[in-house]
Amino acid sequence: MKKMLSKNTFITLICLGVSFGLIQLLISQNIINAYYQVTLALICINIIMAVGLNLVTGFTGQFSLGHAGFMSIGAYTCAIVTTSMPTTTGFLLGTFAGAIMAAIFGILIGIPTLRLRGDYLAIATLGMAEIIRIIFLNMKITGGAAGLNGIPKFTNWPWLWFFTAGTILLVNNFIHSSHGRACISIREDEIAAESMGINTTKYKVMAFAIGAFFAGIGGALYASTFFILKPNMFGFLKSIDILVIVVLGGMGSITGSVIAAILLAVLTTYLQAFTALRMIIYAALLVVVMIFRPQGLMASKELDFTKFFRIKTKDGEKVE
């Protein structure tokens, strides 16, 4: 059993557990009221989306501007399933169906577009996300431009926590495996990676599909939280929102994405008071952070919980 959990995972689990208990307590004491609970849901969804995108952009080095497209696939799939089956089972089924649908589309879109690099790839993924949006805009089952209404709400803090914590743990595990290292090597030097026996196309598509899978989960939770879905919610700006979180937190840092998602959500909530000036302050802050910390808040490092708790790790254990 001792071998099954490295100290780092163990402490991450403790942190996630404590965060669950603390927020559950605050909700039950009504310190986090219904209004803040929406922000909380948004934070969780953004964390899931950003961690997934970080795997594609931060770790594998493939610049994608189409993450909102996969989110919409998850959202619509979940909405359709839960509407016809309004139970918790239906919600879970819808969420996983959404994630799997998004992953399938991730593979389908990834195979042709991932031949491209850098800015060409960004434009291609942007185009693909637009195609998905236009298709939803014209399909009957998705309600066209009017979208879907009255999607049963099943998201609550325990479910949000479950999916967020699951995403963080799974992506973190993946990164610290040989498959994850294969993805990172593509970011570092594609030609060298290929010469070391790594099928770069396969791992790029794999990273893309995994990113899309988690975007699908994020979308499903979004649908369940906000009752309504419209194709316009998943436009270009939504993709940019997620990308901003990844870049601000640091490309290749999971804790960075988590911190940035929380910071940006808190910031937007507090800036509500400034009405018109709100977006200017928000943008100005982003510019300031990028000038003084171009590599992102966490760069490519992770918050090391073991150091935080002053637990001595043996040499070599850190690499696990």
Add this chain to the structure above:
Amino acid sequence: MPLLSVEKLTKSFGGLTAVSNVNMEIQEGELVGLIGPNGAGKTTLFNLLTGVYEPTKGTVTLDIKGHSREIQGRKPYNITKEGVARTFQNIRLFKDLTVLDNVRIAMHQNIRYQMFEAFFHTFGYHKEEKRLIEEAESLLEIFNLTHKKMELAKNLPYGEQRHLEIARALATKPSLLLLDEPAAGMNPNETAELTDTIAWLREKFNLSILLIEHDMSLVMKVCERIYVLDYGMMIANGTPEEIRSNKRVIEAYLGEDVNNA
């Protein structure tokens, strides 16, 4: 059958024929040198052998343990899987990763756990990761890099980066190792040390080695046979002594004799 046989290999870039009608053979366990003036097409030949470029014409046949297959035009990762590993002329390490990770990545093609186990860190994952670390460390030990395993590759001194590249290539478990100017930028002491290491590696790992090198002291000392390229054509091949006195080779390096011209 020789381990590697190259027949009439040609690569043209538009009007320029960088490698033309090259024939070459490497026997099992042989240490062969490839020399030639700058721009002769040595690295292009390497890139053809490792799949970075697709040849315009010709075949490359690999024969490992009696199993022969043509590898020209295959993808690099595929050729690496068949047992050909390489280093690069201008070091291509994964700079922002640790020394250990550089070696572990090269071991990826032989790992024994699946995607599912990677996500859930199963028992099989931990067992396999432990094996990876042990094997990587034993490779690093050869080059005296074990104590630097957690350092980033970019922070290593130049000579050690070259060593790490060889260690990384060995991690793919090759039968044929291609070294592209392993001694470039090294001082005479380091070159002498590298010469010994290369000879030792061949014994220890049962390797065949093809190396491009400009440092003649290294080539003449370790290589059993030498191929000479000039303007994309193989102009000579033979033992170091034969090459040393070969008129065409001297002409290629120093220019034609004035009296003959």
